[in-house]
Amino acid sequence: MASRNFSKFGKRFSRKNGITQLMSDLGNAKHSNNPNTIMLGGGNPAIISAANDKFISELEKLISSSSINQMIGFYDGPQGSEEFIAELVMMFNNHYGWGLDEKNIVITNGSQSSFFSLFNLYGGEMEDGTHKKILLPIVPEYIGYADQGISEEMFVSIKPEICMLNDKQFKYKIDFEELINVMSSDDIGAICISRPTNPTGNVISDDELNQLDLISKEYGVPLIIDNAYGQPFPGAVYTKATLKWNTNMILCMSLSKLGLPGLRTGIIIAEHETVEALSRISGIMVLAPSSVGPSLLTRMIRDNELLQLCDDVIRPYYKEKALTAVKLFESVFKDVDGYLHKLEGAFFMWLWFPNLSITSEQLYNNLKADDVFIVPGQDFFIGIDDDWDHKHQCIRINYAKDELVLKKGLEVIYNHVKSSQK
Ligand code: PLP
Numbered sequence: 281m282a283s284r285n286f287s288k289f290g291k292r293f294s295r296k297n298g299i300t301q302l303m304s305d306l307g308n309a310k311h312s313n314n315p316n317t318i319m320l321g322g323g324n325p326a327i328i329s330a331a332n333d334k335f336i337s338e339l340e341k342l343i344s345s346s347s348i349n350q351m352i353g354f355y356d357g358p359q360g361s362e363e364f365i366a367e368l369v370m371m372f373n374n375h376y377g378w379g380l381d382e383k384n385i386v387i388t389n390g391s392q393s394s395f396f397s398l399f400n401l402y403g404g405e406m407e408d409g410t411h412k413k414i415l416l417p418i419v420p421e422y423i424g425y426a427d428q429g430i431s432e433e434m435f436v437s438i439k440p441e442i443c444m445l446n447d448k449q450f451k452y453k454i455d456f457e458e459l460i461n462v463m464s465s466d467d468i469g470a471i472c473i474s475r476p477t478n479p480t481g482n483v484i485s486d487d488e489l490n491q492l493d494l495i496s497k498e499y500g501v502p503l504i505i506d507n508a509y510g511q512p513f514p515g516a517v518y519t520k521a522t523l524k525w526n527t528n529m530i531l532c533m534s535l536s537k538l539g540l541p542g543l544r545t546g547i548i549i550a551e552h553e554t555v556e557a558l559s560r561i562s563g564i565m566v567l568a569p570s571s572v573g574p575s576l577l578t579r580m581i582r583d584n585e586l587l588q589l590c591d592d593v594i595r596p597y598y599k600e601k602a603l604t605a606v607k608l609f610e611s612v613f614k615d616v617d618g619y620l621h622k623l624e625g626a627f628f629m630w631l632w633f634p635n636l637s638i639t640s641e642q643l644y645n646n647l648k649a650d651d652v653f654i655v656p657g658q659d660f661f662i663g664i665d666d667d668w669d670h671k672h673q674c675i676r677i678n679y680a681k682d683e684l685v686l687k688k689g690l691e692v693i694y695n696h697v698k699s700s701q702k
Contacts, residue, residue, distance in 0.1 A: 360387025
C-alpha cells in the first residue's frame, strides 16, 4: 500500500529519531530475560520498597473509601483536581512562603506534556509573523525537549563552560556572556533549564539561577525551571540549592521521580495568565488531566506525609546511591583518562572520556554487544553542531541500581574505554 499522506505536523511528530530508537533498544533489552544484561540506561526511578509500600497502602485505603468514585468516575476540570491544587497551594505557601493562590497551579498528564504546551505557548510562529525560540542556557540538557516544537528550529542552545575540579571531576557552568549575546541577537520567547539536570546531575547554583532570573525579567520572557528531580519531591538534590519561584518563573514539577511515573502527573506553578492558557490547552487536548495522581496524594499532602516520606526515605536513598556511585567511579576508573560530572542531583553519572579513539555512540554499541546498556551522550547536546568533539565523548549511566550490578557494569565500561584510548 502507498504510504499515508501525513500532514507537516504528522511528519514532524512521527519521524524516526535517535532517542526513540535508543529507548526501544533499552526496552527490548529489559524484556529479553537475558540474565547477563546490565541495564544502566533509561530514566526510570528506583522502586524504593518503603515508599512503594506506602503508595500501595494509600491506594488500598482509597479503593475502600468513597474517594475512589472521584478517581475513576468523574472528570476533573481542565486545570486539574481542585482539592489537590488547594493542598499544594497550602503546602508551598507554608514551606516556601510564595503567596500562591489556586489560580497559580495547573495539573498536567506528566511534565513531558507540560513542556509540550509551554514550549509551543511561548515559542514558534507569533501573530506578527516573527518566530520565537526557546533558549536552553546550558547543554547537555534533557533529551525529551528536543522534538517538542510544532514548528522547526524551536531551540537555541549554548555550550557550557567546563570547569575542572579535583578528584577527576568537572562541572558545567553557564556561559553568561554568550547567553546575553543570544538574548540580544535572537528572538527568544522563553528560557528553560532543568535543575537538577538530566543527564549530568548538575544543579545550577543559586547565583546562576538568580542571574537567569534577572536576565529573563530584563528581556521580558519567562524562565521555565524543570524541577522533575528537585525539591520538595523527590528532593534528589545533594548540594545547597534554594528552590525559588516568582511570577516571572514557571516551575514544573512531576510525581514521576518519586516512584510514580505510571500515574502521569505533572504540576506547573506560574502566574495566572499562563495557568489559564495551559488549562485551556489541556481542555482542548485531553479534556482533563488524569485524576489518579491527585486522588492518591491529596491526603498524604494534607497530613504532611508526602514531604516526610521524601525527607525520611526517598532523598536519603538517592543520596546514598550518589555516594556509592562516586566511590565506585574513583576506584574503577582511576587509571584511565575519564572524568565524572560533579554529582549534585538526580540519579545519573555523566562520564567524560576525552581520549577515546571511538565515539560515545560506538562505545554504546560495543557495550551493547557485551549486554551492558548505557545512554551515549550526543543526543543530549540539543542544537550543538557535530564537530564539537566533546559531544561524542560522554555517556550517561543511571546509578539507582544495586551496588554490585553497578560495579560490574562500570568494570565492563572501564575495559572498553581502556582498550579504546587514543
Ligand atoms: N524533565 C526531566 C529532566 C526528565 O528527566 C523527565 C523524565 O525523565 C521529564 C521531565 C518528564 O517526566 P514526566 O513526564 O514523567 O513527568
